[in-house]
Amino acid sequence: MTAPAHCVEVLIAEADPWTSNLLQQLVLDVRGDARVLQVGDGQAALARCKRRLPDLVIADGELPGLDGLELLRQLRRHPRTPALPFVLISGRFDASSVRAARPLAPSAYLAKPFNAEGLRQRLQALLPSATAAVVVRQPLLVSELHDFLDTVREEGQGAPLLSDVRNAVSQGLQAGEQDLGELEAIFASDPQITALLIAAASTAAQHQGVPCQTLAQALHRLGVARTLNLVLGLALQRNAQLRDPRLAELASHAWQQARRSADLARWLALELRLDAELCYTAGLLHNLGELALLRSLQDWLEAGGELRDEQIEQAMQRRAASFGSALRIRWRLPFGLRELIAAFYGLGSGVFSREALVLNLSGLLLALPPGEQPASLAEARCVRLLRLQQGLLERVPAELYQAC
Incomplete structure (x- = not known):
């Protein structure tokens, strides 16, 4: 034809x-x-x-x-x-x-x-x-948004790097040798960098038989040069910002939520003398799927697709969790860390570590309606299993669980 x-x-x-x-x-x-x-x-x-x-x-x-x-x-x-x-x-x-x-x-x-x-x-x-006359080509490989998202969920490389982290990476590479403490300060705020470095360090440490579960552990095992190379590659790969203002606003909110959950989980862990850095890492990575999904929605737009507001809302409700799960498996994050992330959303049956209960409590605190106090969670399952005193709930800083 x-x-x-x-x-x-x-x-x-x-x-x-x-x-x-x-x-x-x-x-x-x-x-x-x-x-x-x-x-x-x-x-x-x-x-x-x-x-x-x-x-x-x-x-x-x-x-x-x-x-x-x-x-x-x-x-x-x-x-x-x-x-x-x-x-x-x-x-x-x-x-x-x-x-x-x-x-x-x-x-x-x-x-x-x-x-x-x-x-x-x-x-x-x-x-x-x-x-010249030309053969009519089949123009569409994937013509529906749901088909596109099904495909990229397994193929995508994850969430976009935040611009301030990209700038910090560039400055760090240009500055020459840095100590691990400086690198941790630069990278700790970005969930994708954290996940990438933990995954790389866990792979590198397989011969030791001990999984790597925190950013500090990852930096110690990888060293400065390897860390900067990994992060530079990630920065180059995902250096495109989300240009659609609707998606950019949602990405900003997801990042703020990740920071708040990480800070809250670390505060609770320190109060209970638990592994604060592990809890911080799990809190930071809990909504990684939202960021990955938003990146994919931006790719759909740039590929010529249309995206209505209701489609964005439905995708975030129905697909963010599966995107996050796919990424955590793809990056081979340690199973123990995945368990903590899952606990943020809910507790099933079985025995839980105290760190997992902290993540679950963090999720409940962040979900409190405006004006409701942490003491209202005194009968929550995680609170009872942790045997928390009401005084600790009353001491939780409001800025950690209340949206600005």
């Missing part, structure tokens, strides 16, 4: 703005009527392709997060994309890298720095003429 030529769409996945703009100019030089879409990381490129296929993808082989070769590999797996024109530009041009790319049949595999004129000539062959 043929039809008159449609508006050609070219997706450029390139983290460097100067290079991305150069590629855009080369495309427009060949097809002045082309619609050029520019993204800065592989996850955003994949999300865009899942929403609607472009006519051509030009990708940097060393994209942050999902690199260009893996982007090509994932696109080739889908039955609708085996022949999608794809130009891969890579700094890796050794024999093994070329062999890895060959089975995926890129339309062109170019070495950095690429020759602009040579690429322009390739684009002339890859982009259909403005006057």
Whole structure:
């Protein structure tokens, strides 16, 4: 089936703005009527392709997060994309890298720095003429929001880094050697960095047989250089801010809630002489799924999808928990830490550690209606199991459980 030529769409996945703009100019030089879409990381490129296929993808082989070769590999797996024109530009041009790319049949595999004129000539062959008849393509890989969220829940890399943490990371890397105490002060406020470092340290410490469960333990095991490298990679991968104001407001609220729950859990643990840092970590990570879901909703918008207010509300109510669970499993967080996070939301049957009861109490305190005092929880199950005196409940600082 043929039809008159449609508006050609070219997706450029390139983290460097100067290079991305150069590629855009080369495309427009060949097809002045082309619609050029520019993204800065592989996850955003994949999300865009899942929403609607472009006519051509030009990708940097060393994209942050999902690199260009893996982007090509994932696109080739889908039955609708085996022949999608794809130009891969890579700094890796050794024999093994070329062999890895060959089975995926890129339309062109170019070495950095690429020759602009040579690429322009390739684009002339890859982009259909403005006057030619073209085959009508299947434009939608994933046309419904719920299908998109089902897919990215398992593939996504998690929540966006907060801008102040990204800035702190950059300053820390430029400042040279730092001690672990300084790094802990910088990273302790961000749940995704905390989860990443704990997961990395736990993997590195498997031979010791002792899981890593706090940020301080992770920093001690990883050291300064490894820590900065891990966080830098995360910052580069998720450096896009949430541009939709509705999502940005929800992300800010989720972060504030994470900070309050972490501070509250640590205060209670210190009062009870328990593991305060472990409780702080669990409190910080309890709503990680909300941040990951919000990132995915932003990706949906940037891929051309529509997002109504009621869809945002439904997604947050129905999917945040599953996004969080998927991330905690994907990052292989220690089971004990996952148990504490689960306790924040409720206690099932069985025996619980005192730290888990602290997390459950933190959740109850944060859920108190405005004006209600902590003493009203005197008969709560976690309070009874902890055998708390009413005086301790009365001493809980209001700023820790009351929203500002």
